[in-house]
Amino acid sequence: MSRKSKTRYSILAMLSLKPMSGYDMKQFTKEVMSNFWSESYGQIYTNLKMLVEEGLVTATEVAEGKKPYKTIYELTGRGSQVLGEWLCEPVSTQVPRDELSLKLFVGPLIPLEVSLQHILTHREQHEKQLAELRKAIARMEKEVPDAAPHKAYWLSGSRMGILVREAKLKWCDEMESLIRGKINQSKK
Amino acid sequence: MSRKSKTRYSILAMLSLKPMSGYDMKQFTKEVMSNFWSESYGQIYTNLKMLVEEGLVTATEVAEGKKPYKTIYELTGRGSQVLGEWLCEPVSTQVPRDELSLKLFVGPLIPLEVSLQHILTHREQHEKQLAELRKAIARMEKEVPDAAPHKAYWLSGSRMGILVREAKLKWCDEMESLIRGKINQSKK
DNA sequence: AACACCATGTAAGCTGTTACATGATTAA
DNA sequence: TTAATCATGTAACAGCTTACATGGTGTT
Numbered sequence: 001m002s003r004k005s006k007t008r009y010s011i012l013a014m015l016s017l018k019p020m021s022g023y024d025m026k027q028f029t030k031e032v033m034s035n036f037w038s039e040s041y042g043q044i045y046t047n048l049k050m051l052v053e054e055g056l057v058t059a060t061e062v063a064e065g066k067k068p069y070k071t072i073y074e075l076t077g078r079g080s081q082v083l084g085e086w087l088c089e090p091v092s093t094q095v096p097r098d099e100l101s102l103k104l105f106v107g108p109l110i111p112l113e114v115s116l117q118h119i120l121t122h123r124e125q126h127e128k129q130l131a132e133l134r135k136a137i138a139r140m141e142k143e144v145p146d147a148a149p150h151k152a153y154w155l156s157g158s159r160m161g162i163l164v165r166e167a168k169l170k171w172c173d174e175m176e177s178l179i180r181g182k183i184n185q186s187k188k
Numbered sequence: 189m190s191r192k193s194k195t196r197y198s199i200l201a202m203l204s205l206k207p208m209s210g211y212d213m214k215q216f217t218k219e220v221m222s223n224f225w226s227e228s229y230g231q232i233y234t235n236l237k238m239l240v241e242e243g244l245v246t247a248t249e250v251a252e253g254k255k256p257y258k259t260i261y262e263l264t265g266r267g268s269q270v271l272g273e274w275l276c277e278p279v280s281t282q283v284p285r286d287e288l289s290l291k292l293f294v295g296p297l298i299p300l301e302v303s304l305q306h307i308l309t310h311r312e313q314h315e316k317q318l319a320e321l322r323k324a325i326a327r328m329e330k331e332v333p334d335a336a337p338h339k340a341y342w343l344s345g346s347r348m349g350i351l352v353r354e355a356k357l358k359w360c361d362e363m364e365s366l367i368r369g370k371i372n373q374s375k376k
Numbered sequence: 377a378a379c380a381c382c383a384t385g386t387a388a389g390c391t392g393t394t395a396c397a398t399g400a401t402t403a404a
Numbered sequence: 405t406t407a408a409t410c411a412t413g414t415a416a417c418a419g420c421t422t423a424c425a426t427g428g429t430g431t432t
Contacts, residue, residue: 010290017294036285036290080297088298088299091291092287096222097225097226099282102194102221102224108337109271110275117278118278121278122279125281149296154293156366157292157293160359163359167351168348168351178340
């Protein structure tokens with residue numbers, strides 16, 4: 001049994017929402033899905049090519065106004081079927097690889113000030129992401145009508161992002177005071 | 189600037205704690221670090237070979253008792269220096285890729301019962317991991333003396349695992365009632 | 377004129393997993 | 405004797421990022 005690229009399915013998933021170009025998809029992951037997903041151009045374009053060959057998506061060249069051209073991809077019936085099957089398969093367990101945890105795991109090897117800096121930087125990132133998430137939610141609350149079937153799902157994705165980041169912020173706080181305590185101790 | 193394998197550094201990090209064989213390392217990631225890290229034999233053995241060539245670790249064949257043999261690896265001075273430098277570098281931001289979130293993102297495409305099943309399975313996994321984490325912490329509390337310099341760091345790693353998993357459990361609960369609500373609605 | 381953004385794509389190369397292969401020891 | 409665990413390793417290849425390459429359009 002071969003591992004299957006998740007990029008394939010993320011592309012199919014995006015196309016299930018609306019037809020898009022490769023460039024659009026990259027933007028979409030960055031602007032809408034960045035909370036839980038990302039893709040690179042390399043992956044997107046090579047996978048699109050394969051998906052067209054397999055008949056799961058169609059490509060149509062479109063010229064709007066004076067702009068040169070743009071290839072818009074759309075899901076085929078077969079494509080949405082394949083997507084549906086994948087969506088129903090159980091979620092595969094992911095391998096955890098948390099670099100910060102690893103670095104702190106052997107924390108005694110580095111100066112307390114450096115550990116502290118790692119934590120503070122991390123904290124800052126999470127705070128920024130939290131702010132962005134909250135903005136995204138507010139935007140969606142306004143723009144998407146409550147009746148839209150996908151609204152609750154989109155919101156819940158952001159909700160997970162918020163809960164997890166809040167938990168990590170709390171942890172950063174705990175770590176900060178732990179390390180500051182150690183620094184004070186060593187100064188005495 | 190080439191990306192550098194994190195496996196390299198995870199190996200150096202483990203060896204900074206104590207000399208180990210390749211097999212030991214695999215066990216160690218599974219038993220002690222599984223909360224935030226994992227490695228495969230393929231990566232471990234090939235990286236060990238490179239690290240020996242680069243002079244960052246030494247290999248010694250050891251025969252204990254009647255057992256065949258075992259190659260124990262140890263950090264060299266250069267190795268611990270390289271590790272130290274990496275530890276002090278800022279933590280690189282990780283690419284988020286959460287399959288469950290992706291599947292729920294396009295949730296309206298699949299039956300509510302399937303979404304619910306995904307959530308429940310996920311919930312179960314987190315609960316199992318939480319229980320294991322708590323056991324690991326209890327074990328460490330007993331076995332490791334409070335004075336040990338690494339104790340606080342090890343505990344804090346587990347602490348993050350716990351906080352994050354609790355947050356996810358909370359989210360699972362929210363999702364469960366959301367989906368059950370939808371199921372009831374559709375039955376009316 | 378320069379810069380940002382739109383738009384597409386390829387090639388190189390690193391990272392990592394999976395599957396396979398081997399063989400010894402120990403407990404049931 | 406059968407299975408589990410200890411112990412090491414390789415080969416194939418999947419997956420992904422990065423850097424490069426190209427060229428148009430609109431704005432300052």
